[in-house]
Amino acid sequence: ASEVASAPVRSKPRSASEVASPRDGTGVPDYKHKQTAKVSGFYDGNSTWRVRFAPGKVGEWAYEVEATRGESKASVAGKFQCVESKNPGFVRVDGHHHRGFTHDDGTPFYLMGGGAFSPWLSWVTGAHDWESYLAEHERAGMNCVRLFLYQEPHRGRARREVVNTIAEGFTDRYDLAIAQRLDEAMAEAQKRGVKVILTLFDHHPQKFNWERSAFNVLNGGFCTKPADLFTNLRTRDIQFRMVDYVVNRYGAFANLLAWEFWNEVDLVPGADLGNDKPAVKWHRDLAQHLAEADPYGHIRFTSFSSGVIDAEWFAEPWNEVISFHHYAAYGGGNERNVDEKLHQALGDLRELEKPIVVAELGHQKKKNDMSAAKGEFLRVAMWSTVFQGNYFILWDDADFRIMPETRQHVRHLTSFAAAHGLAALHPIVGPSPIAQGEGLRAWQLADEGTGRKHAVYVRSTRAGAAQVTGARLALRVRDPGTYRVRWFDPKTGETVQERERGT
Known part of the structure; x- marks a missing residue:
């Protein structure tokens, strides 16, 4: 027990x-x-x-x-x-290139992650399952997971396995066995070089299980409705004390990347998200509280559901990361236009000069199915996200677990990124004009310093495996000379051609 x-x-x-x-x-x-x-x-x-x-x-x-x-x-x-160690320190928003991340020692952090949700859910069948899952992430080159501190019964899961990770219903009583399990989960992730985003609060209990919530006045709480979570001071005191415990227990882990205040806060029923309204003020208060409670100054942000963009929220000074969720099932497009959908959705947010993380990137149709269309959607979504200068965390490919076929797609991208130093390249915003030919779209990264390295993701917008003919790429370079041009196939992970071209 x-x-x-x-x-x-x-x-x-x-x-x-x-x-x-x-x-x-x-x-x-x-x-x-x-x-x-x-x-x-x-x-x-x-x-x-x-x-x-x-x-x-x-x-x-x-x-x-x-x-x-x-x-x-x-x-x-x-x-x-x-003493000296190889630990690069905590991850920060890059003070020079504000849309990127860096460690305390100055080494860049190039975020490409996979959803985890929780290491305690009932599909995790063995004591070593979390460890093997992290090992799969490591082999695929994925370096980040999100862990929720609160889960409710989900799709028939046993309640004991998905009760709040730390607090018993967000009260002052904490389940120490689960807290100690999270110690182990954090330590195992740190050993494998996987960063962790700890998500403090989630909309699911309020939206789907309010009648059982410990915050509900009918269960001894102080709230008559979910929106009261942002206004009731006695409830806020309980919430912030729980945050204190989490900060004190997990804040010193070197692989703790960030505190995510809420997962999809816009889905809390009745929450008023307008400027200077209760939900915004609650977040500001928690940010100020963390500025005092967290001696390490970890990154802070909150997230919205798929397709919801709120520039005023993302512009808040405490909100250090633009966290955007994107699913094909909710208007996110198909394999032929997901890259353009992402570009349109993010729009003017780039002007805020903050890292943009598509923290839930998924298909959410026909779970466990890796058809050609779904595989192409995920591949195009991942590559175009990166080549637009953003980061991603995959989600819900098969009941929250990233499957081998998807990990293979990720491995091709992470290998390419590491081999060619994408962390040092920055986006040329908008579809690149270098792709000339019907049915082509291209996204480009470039070295702003020397101008001698360019990376271009070129893709066909035609259905299926239709061939594109008569295509030309015209790449303008700053310095004349001879350049090595390497063609890489994202689907197979192989270099298909390499040759030199002069200006």
Whole structure:
């Protein structure tokens, strides 16, 4: 039986003299330069409290641990040595190329992920299933997953396996067995170089199981309707204390990429998403709370459902990533026009100069089916997303699990990206004019520094395997000379032609 125990962990308000803000005046975290930090502990069962801390600087650190219980207080002090390692540090929004990501040590992070949802759902049949799933991600070159901290019964799943990952119905009682399982899941992902986005809240319990929600006043909560989650102060206190526990327990994991406040917040029934309305203010308050509670300054964002674009939300300063969901089943197009659909949907958002992550990219038709059309849709969607300067996380290819056929498509793309340094290239916005010929569309990346490297994704917009004839590519380069031109087939993952061409 799992152990459930009260865990009244809070992050106390901090004055400027105690801890500096994890973000400087430009919004870029200054964590790696911090000389001091204040970190809260977390309860881990019986009489055990733990403190996790990730130093941002090499050298000797002095610490003091203080514990209180009522009027009683105890403390212990000591020192430890932080040594050099291969760990590149936490992921940040790139301070120079604002649509990209970089680690604390300056190395770029090129996000290409696969959906995970949770390592506890009932299709995960064995103790090592999460480990094998991460190994599959690693082999495919996928380097990121999203994990939800809350799930409700879904498609007949057993409730015990999908109860809230941390809190029992978002109350002050936390399931420590599940919390410890998440420790293991985070550690296994870190070992394999897979980053994790932790999603704090989800619309599903409010939309599909409100009658069973612990927040519902009929069940002892304080809300009469789901929209009250953004206005009821007693509920917000519970929510933010749960966030504190999550930050204290998981914030020091080097592979924690970001806090996602809500998954598809627009689907919370009755939520008023207008400018300066309750849902927006709730997010601003949580962002401010995290600025004090999270000593590492992790990336923060929220997400919307497929096809929903809200430029005002994405422009909010706390919303550091534009998280967009895109499915073929919800007006996302087919294999012949998904790239143009993505381009149109994102529109002027590029002007916000933030990373754009298609955090759920999927087909959602005929699950477990990898027909030629579906395979082409996913392939075109992935390649065009990347060549438009964005990032993706696949979703729901077969009941949330990424299948071997899809992983093969991903492997071709990740191998190409690594071999040709796509992380250093930036998009030429809009369909490239270099493709000349009926039924052709092209998307182009270029090296803005030297101008000597270009990557172009060229595709046919015709149905099926129809051949395109009379096609020409006219690529303008800045410097005259001889260039090596390599043709790569995204479907097979093979280089089909390589030759030199002079200007």
